Amino acid sequence: MLVTKQAVFRRFWYPVVPINLLSKSSPHAFTLLNQKIVLWLDSQGNPAAVKDRCCHRSAQLSLGKVVNGDIVCPYHGWNFNSTGTCTHVPQLNNGMIPSNYQVTSYACVERYGYAWVCLEDPLCDIPNIPEARNFEYRLIHEFYEPWNCAGLRVMENEFDTAHPTFVHTTTFGNEEHPIPDKMELEEKEWGIEFWATLGVTNPKLQQENLKLEAEKTLRTMHMSWYMPFTAQLRIGYPNGLVHIVVNTAVPINDSTSQIVQFCLRNDTENETKAENAIAFDRQVTLEDKVILESTDYDVPLDFTKEQHMMTDKPGMMMRRKFLALLKAHGEVEQTKDSHK
Template sequence: MSATLMVQDQFLLHNWHVVAHSQDLQPGTVLQKRLLGEDIVLWHNGDQALAWQDFCPHRGARLSLGWIEKDNLVCPYHGLAFNTDGKCVLVPATPDQPPPARACIQTYHIQERHGMLWVCLGTPQNDIPAIPDWEDPSFRKILCGPYHFNSSPLRVIENLIDPTHFAFVHKGIFADSRRPEVTHYDLESHPDGISFKFGIWELDPASGDPSAPMFFATYQYRLCQPLLGYFQRRGDNDSCMNLFFMVTPVDEEECVLSFWVVENFLYKIPDSAFVAMENQIMSQDKVIVESQRPKRLPLDLQAEVHLPSDRYSIAYRKWLKQQGVTFGSI
């Protein structure tokens, strides 16, 4: 008896996806996660983190309900023990007999980077991208999330790359409807993603005064994978903020967003206050994104009305279609 990987989206299958924060998987712990509609188990034997299909080949029980013993993961149903290669090495009911050769687990690629655990269910086609200024000691790093959305992961990414909603959904926090216009610059599509640059009018989040004068800021975006990317906001005096966003596709209409903020000029805002501000921004996005219908992103450009200011989301949808992305789309 076996479980068959049901992921049909070959492009996302061979991408890296964040599944947990590194601190969540301490040595000796077992976690249950879901990625691309597949149940997976994460466990740490003290030397390494491992990611497997959450399925015992004996009677189909969840291995994530089990425990770690002598560097093996033990199934909670009949005590079968599996080594780090995913092979059964012990059947307690018949300890003197070798386990069946078929008693093995589907294993997945796993890496730890940027304080996160990344899993690829297929064969990795690309490296996990670097975060700009990550190694610069003058930059502060703040991890925000996880934020859970009952919506397509593609809808969440499209919301992140849409600057025209800032002045309305996030009015008074970092943008305002007094100056909703967006100045568009470059837009380029590449085989491995899209990049673009725009300018918007902003409030100073450190001032706490939504009626204060606004100033113009430019943003450079780069989508490295369908569910992974970053933006850089550069200002005067070498001030810079990078926001590296990672959307985990749990199911076609469920996902989790986390992001790193790497910046060098907002030290007036303590880490806790910064996270609280981002939590407020994400709660505003969550209400809107979860209200969208259909929940899955339409890749047919005739399915929704498009405006001239939608140039980045249109480019994103075209690129997804070119790459054959189907998970979370219609």
């Protein structure tokens, strides 16, 4: 499946950039589903997003600046507000601006410290994460970087309880538990819920982070998948600690995803330094990255194109739901073969 060739993916929300990277004076460029967009903060401090092309002579607005909450084209100084409406043309003496002086704007809101963008009419809401509003939890931004792989590969990997033994050899993989002790799967309208129990190891850094002395423990996990490419992993530990990882693979194009990851924990900085929590999760994700970037980005929704096993059930449900989504919107799966 090629995400940029499936129009329905333009109807979902994606966390395209951390709010702290946006500015009231400088715009920020991003490519979402092959669409070049530009983001900035308006006069109220809210994120805004429009097509990164001036309607006059197609210059990139991201090369310009922000003045009084409007983005200013670097070529001829035309100003555009958050709705894409031209508000000032220096070359017009009478101040009458034609109504077709307009650039395409996109829905853009702040949530969880990121600017989320939807290119067309949204099919569903941004994932709801109650812990992000709970004062007992702290939100820690972990990393934001491009990976050379498909978003669906990242999502399937998050729910794959068979790979830790072989991929996470320096973090939590346990050779004695190549499969989970327990698996339970439930389908939702816009995603899935998955519960699993897996035997893991705890290296020294993780023992310090968890305030545990045990080298090996059972990890109880509750995972939520939000269509199309957001996963939430909730890990409960015997001492009452809850560590929640939220990971989104934002589709830049068919073969590249911007990986956005943050975590929530019900402890304090005095108990576990944020940098230590980040360090362990980062080590885990870098192990994943090596393998995922070796996979084919054209993930087949047709089950006969790849082989499967018992622990692939969550990923197989994802593929079925994508097939149903395409069918419901009058689309068929687009692949590399179909574009030869």
